[in-house]
Every structure is written in C-alpha cells, then in structure tokens.
Amino acid sequence: xxxxxxxxxxxxxxxxxxxxxxxxxxxxxxxxxxxxxxxxxxxxxxxxxxxxxxxxxxxxxxxxxxxxxxxxxxxxxxxxxxxxxxxxxxxxxxxxxxxxxxxxxxxxxxxxxxxxxxxxxxxxxxxxxxxxxxxxxxxxxxxxxxxxxxxxxxxxxxxxxxxxxxxxxxxxxxxxxxxxxxxxxxxxxxxxxxxxxxxxxxxxxxxxxxxxxxxxxxxxxxxxxxxxxxxxxxxxxxxxxxxxxxxxxxxxxxxxxxxxxxxxxxxxxxxxxxxxxxxxxxxxxxxxxxxxxxxxxxxxxxxxxxxxxxxxxxxxxxxxxxxxxxxxxxxxxxxxxxxxxxxxxxxxxxxxxxxxxxxxxxxxxxxxxxxxxxxxxxxxxxxxxxxxxxxxxxxxxxxxxxxxxxxxxx
Ligand SMILES: [Zn+2]
Numbered sequence: 001x002x003x004x005x006x007x008x009x010x011x012x013x014x015x016x017x018x019x020x021x022x023x024x025x026x027x028x029x030x031x032x033x034x035x036x037x038x039x040x041x042x043x044x045x046x047x048x049x050x051x052x053x054x055x056x057x058x059x060x061x062x063x064x065x066x067x068x069x070x071x072x073x074x075x076x077x078x079x080x081x082x083x084x085x086x087x088x089x090x091x092x093x094x095x096x097x098x099x100x101x102x103x104x105x106x107x108x109x110x111x112x113x114x115x116x117x118x119x120x121x122x123x124x125x126x127x128x129x130x131x132x133x134x135x136x137x138x139x140x141x142x143x144x145x146x147x148x149x150x151x152x153x154x155x156x157x158x159x160x161x162x163x164x165x166x167x168x169x170x171x172x173x174x175x176x177x178x179x180x181x182x183x184x185x186x187x188x189x190x191x192x193x194x195x196x197x198x199x200x201x202x203x204x205x206x207x208x209x210x211x212x213x214x215x216x217x218x219x220x221x222x223x224x225x226x227x228x229x230x231x232x233x234x235x236x237x238x239x240x241x242x243x244x245x246x247x248x249x250x251x252x253x254x255x256x257x258x259x260x261x262x263x264x265x266x267x268x269x270x271x272x273x274x275x276x277x278x279x280x281x282x283x284x285x286x287x288x289x290x291x292x293x294x295x296x297x298x299x300x301x302x303x304x305x306x307x308x309x310x311x312x313x314x315x316x317x318x319x320x321x322x323x324x325x326x327x328x329x330x331x332x333x334x335x336x337x338x339x340x341x342x343x344x345x346x347x348x349x350x351x352x353x354x355x356x357x358x359x360x361x362x363x364x365x366x367x368x369x370x371x372x373x374x375x376x377x378x379x380x381x382x383x384x385x386x387x388x389x390x391x392x393x394x395x396x397x398x399x400x401x402x403x404x405x406x407x408x409x410x
Contacts, residue, residue, distance in 0.1 A: 010115040011078040015406040018197050021237040022405045029205030030243035032380045037214035038222035046230035059381040059396035063332045064295035065245035065371045066281055073399035075111040079333030084108035087280020090338040091299050104138040112402050114140040121197040126186045128179045128204035147182035148174050177207045177221050184228035191235045208247045209369050239384040240405040242398040246376035247369055250351045255367035263354040269312050274302030277354045290361045292351035293372030297340035306341045318350030348375035385409045
C-alpha cells in the first residue's frame with residue numbers, strides 16, 4: 001500500500017494528513033448559548049471538561065445563515081463565491097422560474113472529503129436530512145448516507161448497507177430530535193467498527209427551531225449529544241464542532257411573529273410583476289419555520305429601478321441592510337449570478353416573507369424561531385484538543401473547521 005501524502009490541497013488551502021481519526025460535527029442551528037446553558041445546567045459533563053482541555057472559539061458563518069450554504073462552506077473550506085451554493089433556491093431569469101440548488105450540478109468546487117478520499121483516506125459522512133446528502137457526498141468515494149433514508153442505503157449508492165441494524169435505532173421521523181441522534185449514534189458505530197480517517201456529521205435544527213437555549217428540550221438535546229461526543233473522544237478522535245448558523249426568536253413580546261411580507265409591500269408600491277422576492281430558506285421541510293427567515297433576495301423586473309426599490313425596502317421597520325448585488329457579493333462572499341439585484345437582511349427579531357398567502361403558519365405550534373441574517377452569524381468553533389498557539393487576531397469562520405482539526409491541533 002502506498003504511504004499517504006503529507007497533505008492534501010483543496011480550494012487553495014492545504015490540509016495535513018490526519019494522525020488520528022478526525023470528526024467534524026456541524027450542529028444545525030447551534031447558537032453558542034445552547035452549549036453555555038447546557039453546561040451551566042450540568043447536562044453536558046463532557047463539554048464542561050473541554051473548558052480545561054479543549055479549544056473554544058467563536059466563528060462567523062456564511063450569510064445567508066442557512067443550512068446548505070454553510071454545510072457546503074464547511075466541507076469545501078471556502079465561501080459560496082467559490083462553491084456556488086448560496087441558498088436552497090435562486091431565480092433563473094432565462095427560465096422564468098425558481099430553481100432548487102440541491103442538485104450537485106450547482107456545486108462549483110470540490111470538497112475536502114472527496115479530496116481526502118481520492119488521496120486514499122477512508123471517509124464517512126452522515127447527515128440528518130437527505131436534502132444535503134448528494135451535495136456533501138459529491139464525487140466522494142466512501143460512506144455517505146442520511147438518517148432520513150438510512151433504511152434505503154446500499155453499498156452501490158451509499159458505500160454501506162444494513163445501516164439501521166448497525167445503528168440499532170429505528171429510522172426516526174424527519175421532524176424529531178431523534179433524526180439528529182441517529183447521526184451521532186451512527187458516527188460512534190462507524191468510528192468503532194470502521195475507524196474512518198475523516199468523518200463529517202451534520203444534524204438538523206428541529207429542536208433549535210422550537211426551543212430557546214436553556215429550555216428543557218434544548219438541554220435534553222445537548223445532553224444526548226454530549227454522551228456521543230464523549231464516546232467519539234474515547235475512541236481517540238480529534239473532534240471539531242461548529243454550526244451552520246445560529247438561531248433567534250423572531251417574535252414580539254407576546255410571541256407573534258414579526259414578518260415583513262416583502263412581495264406584498266413591493267407589489268403595492270411598484271406594481272405586481274415588477275419585482276420578484278426569493279426566499280432562499282424555502283425548502284421541502286418548512287413545518288418548523290414556515291419558510292420565514294431573515295434574508296431575501298429581490299429581482300427587479302419591470303420598470304422600477306433598483307435604487308427606488310432599495311429605498312422603499314430600507315425604509316421598512318425591521319430591515320437591517322439592503323445591498324446591491326455587487327455589494328452583497330463582496331460583503332458576504334456570494335456568487336453574483338445566483339443572487340438578485342438586491343439582497344435584504346432583516347433585524348434579529350424580524351423575518352421576511354413573500355406574500356402573506358404563500359406562508360402557512362398554522363403548523364407553528366410554538367413561537368417562531370429562525371435564522372438567515374447577520375444576527376445568526378456567530379457560531380461556536382470548539383475542539384477537544386488544545387493548540388499550543390493559535391493565530392492571533394484571526395477572524396474565525398465555521399469553514400475553518402477542517403483547518404483547525406487537521407492543521408492547528410496537536
Ligand atoms: Zn441549519
């Protein structure tokens with residue numbers, strides 16, 4: 001067998017070959033306060049111990065602070081301007097249609113996972129929802145499956161079969177905390193049975209959309225996660241944990257959602273058909289957020305001018321920023337061809353909708369919590385080892401997770 005290369009280069013960065021198994025965990029919607037509160041409540045003894053022996057950084061995620069752009073940033077080590085995935089949807093002007101960006105054909109960069117597999121490493125990926133699986137596993141030789149479709153995994157398609165028997169848990173509902181527990185349980189089984197060189201685990205934010213930091217359901221989730229992290233640590237893994245985005249209440253003091261129905265506002269101000277509001281948070285699983293987040297992009301189609309539309313949006317209470325395409329592409333490192341003429345970010349307590357009749361809020365059984373803006377940009381970047389020194393003054397990003405794990409930790 002050939003000896004492994006000293007390092008692997010991906011998207012302009014170099015990553016050292018792992019000396020022990022490396023596990024990068026993306027905890028969906030993990031505002032730093034969730035971990036702080038769980039430690040304070042005494043529910044996460046393993047994470048509490050890391051205050052002495054580990055590393056705790058606060059990092060910025062990618063804006064829009066949504067799931068897919070950030071998961072793809074973490075596994076490519078690069079922002080959306082490089083990998084191309086800046087949301088779940090964009091507006092295809094030529095086709096005149098909203099196009100889903102879940103297909104790997106929209107991915108413009110290779111992943112760290114695929115590059116290590118190509119260089120001979122054993123690589124495993126487990127994700128909660130199947131919507132991410134094809135993107136994360138694009139051109140990767142190894143194991144890649146979702147909790148959601150675990151029962152359907154085959155060696156040919158996923159690099160593994162009999163997943164449900166291996167994990168020893170029934171396949172959970174797509175709307176459950178157990179969907180994420182399945183990811184951790186699978187990770188521990190894979191780490192002990194197959195000892196992959198590199199593993200990526202990605203959960204879902206079902207709990208975080210429902211429960212604020214410190215609430216019982218949230219602490220229960222982190223206590224569960226803590227038990228599995230301790231097992232991965234005991235198996236000798238280097239663990240780096242980060243999040244795709246934070247999470248905030250998007251309501252008034254009585255719990256009613258603060259929503260700007262931006263398409264309705266612009267239709268009234270500029271005329272129907274003169275603008276198209278796209279919410280890149282929209283996906284097939286909208287029960288817990290009603291497709292409402294703090295980020296929208298607007299295409300100016302008719303006789304209205306971008307400057308006029310931008311001024312009208314900026315005047316609305318609850319709007320934090322209105323940027324032109326060029327400004328947004330530069331500030332948030334986004335691919336200019338996949339965002340609208342304007343990018344709109346709302347404030348921490350406010351979300352943006354399209355038209356009132358396009359959002360079904362009846363399934364929201366608790367006050368709305370969501371993400372998407374700069375108010376959900378700060379996330380934890382935690383490791384179970386401590387570097388002798390770390391670069392001073394660096395703006396840490398969640399997509400530095402593999403750099404930290406492979407290049408900076410002992
Ligand atoms: Zn997410």
